[in-house]
Amino acid sequence: MIMKVNEKGDSIDWNMEKLPEIYASFIIEMSQGSLGTYQLGQQEREISADIGNNFVTSLEIVLVGVIAGVVLSIFFGIFISRFRFTRIINLMINLLAAIPDFILIIVSLIIAVKIFKQTGIRVISLRPDTGALNIWFPMILVSLAPTLYLFKLVGVKYFQTSGEDYIRTAVAKGMGVNYINFHHVFKNVEPFIVAELTKVISLAIGNLFIIEYLLNVSGITKFIFQSNEVQPIAIGLFCMLLISVAVYFSVRALLYLFKRGFVYE
Numbered sequence: 075m076i077m078k079v080n081e082k083g084d085s086i087d088w089n090m091e092k093l094p095e096i097y098a099s100f101i102i103e104m105s106q107g108s109l110g111t112y113q114l115g116q117q118e119r120e121i122s123a124d125i126g127n128n129f130v131t132s133l134e135i136v137l138v139g140v141i142a143g144v145v146l147s148i149f150f151g152i153f154i155s156r157f158r159f160t161r162i163i164n165l166m167i168n169l170l171a172a173i174p175d176f177i178l179i180i181v182s183l184i185i186a187v188k189i190f191k192q193t194g195i196r197v198i199s200l201r202p203d204t205g206a207l208n209i210w211f212p213m214i215l216v217s218l219a220p221t222l223y224l225f226k227l228v229g230v231k232y233f234q235t236s237g238e239d240y241i242r243t244a245v246a247k248g249m250g251v252n253y254i255n256f257h258h259v260f261k262n263v264e265p266f267i268v269a270e271l272t273k274v275i276s277l278a279i280g281n282l283f284i285i286e287y288l289l290n291v292s293g294i295t296k297f298i299f300q301s302n303e304v305q306p307i308a309i310g311l312f313c314m315l316l317i318s319v320a321v322y323f324s325v326r327a328l329l330y331l332f333k334r335g336f337v338y339e
Contacts, residue, residue, distance in 0.1 A: 109309055121297060121306055125313070131209065132282060132293035133317050138213045139278050140321050141328065143220025144267065151228030152263060153255050164229055171222045175281055179215050183288065186211065200290045208292075212285045219277040227270055231263045238262075256336055264329060271325060275318050 109121035154160050170178065186197040198211045235241065236259070244254050286295040294317070297310035 109305070111306070121309060124292070124296070125294075125309070128292055128294050128296055129313055129317070131291065132286070132295070132313070133320060135209060135212050135216050135285075135291070135293065136275070136278050136282055136317055137321050137324060139216030139281075140220050140275055140325060142213075142217040143224050143274060143278075144325055144328070146221050147224035147228045148260070148263075148267070151225060151232055152259055153252070155229070155232055156251065164225070167222060167225045170218075171226060175219050175277075176284060178218055179281065179284060179288070182211075182215055182218075198289060208289070212282075212289055212291055215285045216278050216281050219281050220274045223274060223277060224267065224270070227266060228263060231266050232259060235259050235262050261333075264333070268326065268329065271322060272318075275321050278321075279314060279318060 109125065111118050111120055150160055150163060155164075183198070189195060189197050199208050201208065241254065241258055244258055282293070283295050283298075285291065286293040287299055294310050294313045297306040297313075300306075
């Protein structure tokens with residue numbers, strides 16, 4: 075190992091001289107068509123046997139979480155922002171945004187446990203083999219940070235855009251509210267959403283580490299948390315990068331299709 079706690083337990087020792095050996099082992103494993111192994115409980119499993127399902131699970135969680143944040147922020151922040159109940163939701167969002175993500179996740183888990191105790195309805199499951207029951211709640215939790223961040227961003231940009239001269243001109247010409255929102259407001263707010271998309275995805279990925287660990291989700295973070303070897307960690311982090319890229323282009327494609335279907339119709 076490159077890093078380990080010394081025998082006294084009061085400091086960390088770095089063994090940088092082992093780096094060439096680690097790199098050589100990594101390259102040899104890859105050249106032989108093997109991704110290496112990782113520890114799952116008392117079992118040592120091949121990464122190649124689990125990486126496909128784990129990758130898809132993590133991708134689904136992050137993709138749904140980020141898309142939910144984008145859709146909700148655009149819907150509430152632009153298209154129905156003029157209604158009074160939306161202002162109440164905005165106030166609640168601003169209050170929640172002041173709470174750290176980790177605290178929100180812990181409180182959500184406590185609420186889920188309370189619901190099960192009071193009603194017998196199982197909201198979450200810590201068994202990785204329960205399918206949708208083990209994945210839908212993580213999707214909701216991952217969507218919290220992107221939604222809170224984008225809600226504030228879209229709200230501020232909507233307020234700024236609404237005061238522009240071209241919006242006042244459109245209102246003076248008698249154009250409908252929906253037409254103005256689609257063809258003027260959204261077109262000017264959307265570039266800011268795209269610009270902040272990388273930060274939104276990074277928030278979702280950061281929360282994914284916490285959520286998959288706490289809820290025992292069989293995702294990519296299994297390779298990172300349940301191994302003290304370099305190879306599984308490197309593969310896990312590389313998969314996280316691939317997930318980030320896939321989510322980024324998926325959201326960009328979704329926004330493009332939305333514009334082609336509703337804005338430039």
